[in-house]
Amino acid sequence: MKKMLIDQYNRVHDYLRISLTDNCNLRCFYCMPEEDYAFMPNKQLMQKEEIVSIATLFVQQGVKKIRLTGGEPLVRKDAAEIIQALGKLGVELTITTNATRIHLFIADLKNAGVKSINISLDTLKQEKFQLLTRRDQFNIVKDNIDLLLKNDFRVKVNMVVVKGMNEMEILDFIEWTKYIPIQIRLIEFMPFDGNKWNSDKLVTLQEMLELIGGKYTIAAAENEPNDTSKRYKIEGHQGSFAIISTMSAPFCSTCNRIRLTADGKIKNCLFSSSETDLLTPFREGADILPFIQQAIASKHKELGGQFSKDFEKIDTNELHNRSMIAIGG
Ligand code: SAM
Ligand code: SF4
Numbered sequence: 303m304k305k306m307l308i309d310q311y312n313r314v315h316d317y318l319r320i321s322l323t324d325n326c327n328l329r330c331f332y333c334m335p336e337e338d339y340a341f342m343p344n345k346q347l348m349q350k351e352e353i354v355s356i357a358t359l360f361v362q363q364g365v366k367k368i369r370l371t372g373g374e375p376l377v378r379k380d381a382a383e384i385i386q387a388l389g390k391l392g393v394e395l396t397i398t399t400n401a402t403r404i405h406l407f408i409a410d411l412k413n414a415g416v417k418s419i420n421i422s423l424d425t426l427k428q429e430k431f432q433l434l435t436r437r438d439q440f441n442i443v444k445d446n447i448d449l450l451l452k453n454d455f456r457v458k459v460n461m462v463v464v465k466g467m468n469e470m471e472i473l474d475f476i477e478w479t480k481y482i483p484i485q486i487r488l489i490e491f492m493p494f495d496g497n498k499w500n501s502d503k504l505v506t507l508q509e510m511l512e513l514i515g516g517k518y519t520i521a522a523a524e525n526e527p528n529d530t531s532k533r534y535k536i537e538g539h540q541g542s543f544a545i546i547s548t549m550s551a552p553f554c555s556t557c558n559r560i561r562l563t564a565d566g567k568i569k570n571c572l573f574s575s576s577e578t579d580l581l582t583p584f585r586e587g588a589d590i591l592p593f594i595q596q597a598i599a600s601k602h603k604e605l606g607g608q609f610s611k612d613f614e615k616i617d618t619n620e621l622h623n624r625s626m627i628a629i630g631g
Contacts, residue, residue, distance in 0.1 A: 308504040309570075309601040311474075315366045317528065318360050321564040321630025322347055322381060323347060326374040328400050329436035330424070332462055335496025341504040342628075347360060348566045350380050354387045356562065356580060357592065362404065365560075367394040369420075371630045373564065376403040382410040389414025391572040398422070398460070401437045401446040410455055418456040420487070421447055424467075426474050434467065451482065458485045458544075463505045465491075469513075472505075476514055479541030485512055486543040487531055490550060492572075493618050501614045507532070507547035514543070528558040548572075549613045554604040560597075564631055568597040572605030572629065575622035 307315040317492055327343045337375045348356065357368060368388055373380055376399050385407070397411070398420040404411075411419070425431050425473055431440035450457050456542070463469050488510050493499035514520060514534075523533040523542060530553050531544035551553075554571075562568040567583025578597035580590045 304364065305362065307560070307598045309598050311375040311603055314364070315558050315560050315598050316364050316563060318357065318365045318449050318557045318560050318563045319369045319630060320353060320357065322375040323370050323378045323564050324373040325377050326567055326627060327377050327402055327437065328374065328439065330434060332464060332491060333631070334499050336498070337496060339625070339627070342565055346565050348564065350387065352566065352581065353582060355382055356584060357391060359390055359509045360560070360594070361391050361393055361415060363591070363594065365393060367396070370397045373627055373630070376407060377612045382407060383530060385410050385414045385416070387481055396420070404446050405449055407448070412453070417448055418454070418458065420458045420460055421459045422460050425471055428476070430468070443553070447484070453486070459486050460487045460489055462489045462491055463510065466507050469505045472510060472513055473517055476518065476536070476543055478540045479536070479543060481482045481540060483540045485541055486514045488543065489546040490548055492548055492623060493616060494629070497625065501616060504549055506550040507545045508550065510545055521608060525606070528556050552605055559562055561627065562631055568594065569629060570597050571606040572602050574602065575606060575627055
């Protein structure tokens with residue numbers, strides 16, 4: 303019989319997101335806690351062979367897609383070797399990156415069979431990039447998006463929309479899709495440890511659609527079965543856009559994701575308050591499959607069991623989670 307990781311709500315989990323590191327060369331305010339954050343020491347991180355062995359076990363259990371993330375996955379010294387090794391597992395391999403270093407990895411990504419890449423970029427203005435990320439890397443990110451397109455990668459650009467910060471640029475991002483075959487993914491701002499989330503900073507799916515619909519004629523596009531985003535097309539545009547409405551219209555009923563943190567812990571949901579340590583038993587030589595199965599079995603129905611889509615009622619003091627940089631987005 304085909305092996306599958308299924309939870310108590312009959313959701314098949316075939317998409318693994320592996321964080322390679324919690325380290326990053328940017329300091330996005332919505333991702334990193336404001337107070338001093340100490341990156342994990344190297345020995346606490348899964349080593350290359352450990353990542354490949356654990357990923358192989360997941361693939362044997364029916365995982366068909368692996369996304370590398372972080373922190374910034376491409377600041378890890380052995381990132382190229384990890385990409386090459388995972389490219390041999392016969393699954394769809396992809397990556398989410400801030401694109402500041404991706405020019406150094408074009409050949410590795412191609413050789414590993416990576417076709418589609420998600421890039422984070424929240425503003426099209428250089429000064430604002432510096433404000434949002436506390437680093438001066440705007441031009442390299444923009445140049446690297448062009449480089450990826452020239453190299454025939456499919457490019458999706460993730461824009462976390464935060465009221466008062468960048469929602470006034472949504473239409474500029476949409477205009478960008480007129481001339482360039484990229485997909486813009488507008489992401490509702492989510493609460494994590496230390497990121498000062500409150501519901502007033504949220505721009506909802508509905509609000510974004512109203513804004514975009516005021517200028518363009520939008521048509522809904524077809525979604526993939528486990529899509530977390532709702533896709534849209536605008537006539538005459540080479541690219542498209544999608545909205546990730548985790549807060550106002552969550553998509554938990556079709557969730558197929560498993561997250562593995564850089565220190566080898568399963569998070570069965572982005573918002574789960576508990577984790578399952580795989581790395582310690584793995585290092586002790588134990589069979590970790592029962593831990594994986596138990597982690598999937600205990601997945602909550604919605605939003606880690608921590609809140610509901612009634613986002614105005616969320617009290618961030620009551621949420622128990624890591625910061626996004628430590629989870630792996
Ligand atoms: N460093 C890589 C990057 O920035 O693409 C990968 C890791 S990052 C944590 C993964 C994704 O999570 C990024 O697209 C980022 O914008 C998103 N993200 C981080 N914090 C978020 C938040 N509070 N709400 C919504 N999305 C967030
Ligand atoms: Fe780094 Fe990505 Fe987080 Fe920004 S969103 S701080 S680039 S991990």
